[in-house]
Amino acid sequence: MWRALEPVHTITYFAPEPQAACEALGTTGYWMSYFALRASPLGAAPPEIVAALFYNFHPGLVAKVVPAVWELAPPERFQAIRLETVDAALRRLVGAELLGSPGLAEAASIAREAAVAAPTAGRALAAANAALEWPEEPHLVLWQAQTVLREHRGDGHVAALLTAGLDPAEALVLFAADHEIESEWLRKRRGWSEQEWAEAVGRLTERGLFDADGLTATGRAVRDEVEAHTDELADAPVAAIGDAAERLVELAAPLVTAIIDAEGFLRANPMALRPLVSSG
Numbered sequence: 001m002w003r004a005l006e007p008v009h010t011i012t013y014f015a016p017e018p019q020a021a022c023e024a025l026g027t028t029g030y031w032m033s034y035f036a037l038r039a040s041p042l043g044a045a046p047p048e049i050v051a052a053l054f055y056n057f058h059p060g061l062v063a064k065v066v067p068a069v070w071e072l073a074p075p076e077r078f079q080a081i082r083l084e085t086v087d088a089a090l091r092r093l094v095g096a097e098l099l100g101s102p103g104l105a106e107a108a109s110i111a112r113e114a115a116v117a118a119p120t121a122g123r124a125l126a127a128a129n130a131a132l133e134w135p136e137e138p139h140l141v142l143w144q145a146q147t148v149l150r151e152h153r154g155d156g157h158v159a160a161l162l163t164a165g166l167d168p169a170e171a172l173v174l175f176a177a178d179h180e181i182e183s184e185w186l187r188k189r190r191g192w193s194e195q196e197w198a199e200a201v202g203r204l205t206e207r208g209l210f211d212a213d214g215l216t217a218t219g220r221a222v223r224d225e226v227e228a229h230t231d232e233l234a235d236a237p238v239a240a241i242g243d244a245a246e247r248l249v250e251l252a253a254p255l256v257t258a259i260i261d262a263e264g265f266l267r268a269n270p271m272a273l274r275p276l277v278s279s280g
Helices: 002-014 016-025 029-042 047-054 059-063 068-072 075-093 102-117 124-130 138-163 168-179 183-190 194-206 217-233 235-241 244-261
Strands: none
Touching: 002 016, 002 029, 002 075, 002 138, 002 244, 016 029, 016 075, 029 047, 029 068, 029 075, 029 124, 047 059, 075 138, 075 244, 102 138, 102 235, 102 244, 124 138, 138 217, 138 244, 168 183, 168 194, 168 217, 183 194, 217 235, 235 244
């Protein structure tokens, strides 16, 4: 489900429209707009809370832009920018015909039902997004529903990492090895120093999860357990819509395909996301 719908959400960070709108308010660089847009439902949260909830970003990277970004504009303005610019990006990437289609309206309805069914106890990012008012237009309803669902899944993923005893840097080291992502690129993207990364590798090595060749069998088992636990914790909203889940995947495919075909999706991304529509 995440692979089927996530490209609808990621235009928030991958499309030029949100970045340009944030820069018009005075943000500088990619991360200032990213943290402002994603964290805005939390209110004017301090860097400690943002870093804690986002988990794998270095707290120092977060502190470079938060709370400075709230001095440029209140969180409510960035919330509005999300909707305004996602709307503009989808209209540019996809076009009015598909956005106004009965299939997309049906997809939005199913996705909203799933999002409303997502439990938010202990899930701060999901709860903050679920508390926002719903937009009216179906393509924005679909976007907001996926925003709630992906943050619900992400909150559960953090719980799975904590249960597995993996701190933020350690989780990234194992993730990079598991998905064959260039570790230096991911380290820099998330703001960790070479020393901090090496220390994380050392801790994982001591636990028998990592060695000179990368993931050990034990390390892979831990990674598999984390992903399985994440899926289990994300199951409630999918279970709530039952057989309609398959229908949602089917209905979302044309929209996601159009986004990808129009270069609205960053193929080399830190999430290692391979959209479902392009898996074949």
